[in-house]
Amino acid sequence: MAYRRTDNVEAHLADNRKRILAAARSLVSEGGWPEAQISHVAAVAGVATGTVYRYFPSKAELFVEVLSTVSQREVDVLDVIAGGAESPQQRLHDAVTAFVRRAMRNRRLAYALIAEPCDPEIDQARLRYRHAISEQIVRIVGDGQASGAFRADLDARVVATVIVGGFMEGLIGPLSPLNADFGSPPHHSGAVRTLAEDIADLCCAAVAPRRGKVSLLVPTVATRGRSR
Amino acid sequence: MAYRRTDNVEAHLADNRKRILAAARSLVSEGGWPEAQISHVAAVAGVATGTVYRYFPSKAELFVEVLSTVSQREVDVLDVIAGGAESPQQRLHDAVTAFVRRAMRNRRLAYALIAEPCDPEIDQARLRYRHAISEQIVRIVGDGQASGAFRADLDARVVATVIVGGFMEGLIGPLSPLNADFGSPPHHSGAVRTLAEDIADLCCAAVAPRRGKVSLLVPTVATRGRSR
DNA sequence: GCGCTTTGTGAATCCTAGTTCACTTCTTGG
DNA sequence: CCAAGAAGTGAACTAGGATTCACAAAGCGC
Structure with missing residues (x-):
């Protein structure tokens, strides 16, 4: 030897x-x-x-590790918020604004990790983390439903998915390298804050307990379209 | 000659x-x-x-035409709904359920056109249509805000984006070929209907006029995280 | 049938990265 | 300083498809 x-x-x-x-x-x-x-x-x-x-061992594994490291940190942040003592409304609001703001700090990276087309193998890891994020939201939504702070007539997982999709999509436009708006540094932090607040606000509103009447809505002709 | x-x-x-x-x-x-x-x-x-x-002339152009044809039809459907005489709530609800149901009819195709990783050139066309869809939603939201049916304190474009992201994401799970749930034919139409209704319901709730108090929410420590 | 033009063909070519590997350089213990 | 084992190197190799192109077939008017 x-x-x-x-x-x-x-x-x-x-x-x-x-x-x-x-x-x-x-x-x-x-x-x-x-x-x-x-x-x-x-x-x-x-x-x-x-x-x-x-x-x-391969390009995919290298970049999956990059993605995992970054994403896990975001999941951790949400985990802390979701586990906090604040009201569910507050926690949901915080979770969304935190995510949006943090993403806006490093736009190009966030865009790549969230929305940009990439290798399927990497995309799969992306989905896993999107799911992990969704799970943190589920925790908050579940708490809210249990405590009566949120409407409880919908599956918490569906609600969380829609919320996650909502704030991610709300983010994509501003994140996209194509949209050079949303001033780069010196930070137009006002715009970012507003965006984050607005998106969070919408998400919170979606789960607010419903007022009186159950539904005025009825199926319409337009709802039953032909096949593609 | x-x-x-x-x-x-x-x-x-x-x-x-x-x-x-x-x-x-x-x-x-x-x-x-x-x-x-x-x-x-x-x-x-x-x-x-x-x-x-x-x-x-190229693979991209061929498939962009495929995508355009299919997507345009969806935009047209939404266009009819958005231009209808029903209340904004009803139109928004109809638009979302129509989209979700129609997508669920041809899951694999919808998945490919909405979420599956693909060539950047094609992906770009995808974005264009996502935007077109968003514009139809903007019409409805705008009407609702103008008539007082929806809360008017947020930018209609942001609201529409979040809504579109929400129902698209809510769709991806069920659409994904990985998830063999959501019974293939014989149609578990009950499940599809419920999903569509639930998602639409959430979207409508997000824009409902707000009850009394403006906001109980205040920034929290957790909201101001470190950089990535 | 005969020149001429458009279409159709599919094997060959090109291209773009990812991946490999024979060889060089470095480290270690003796 | 030496022999053995690791780690580093980068040119060469691959692979998967898109795209091309020299040639064949088909349609046209006379």
């Missing part, structure tokens, strides 16, 4: 791994998925292409 | 074009984007690969 992997090497290895991940993340957060190429990652990390494969 | 393009030929050409489009659509609606390959389209349409390029 003539080799042992010193702490020194161990550290170097760990450092490389970290740099590769950082490079990957940085590329996505600047140029989105089109820039997310192994050769670019290698260049930015200061290693050779082949080296990347000593640390990650 | 020794050639003229008879009606006969003209018809044959038109027929080919139609068959190619039909083949393309059929493939997407069965296998989604992975199946949407030019060679497959050609095979199904009964022509050679090269022939497809006599009718469409």
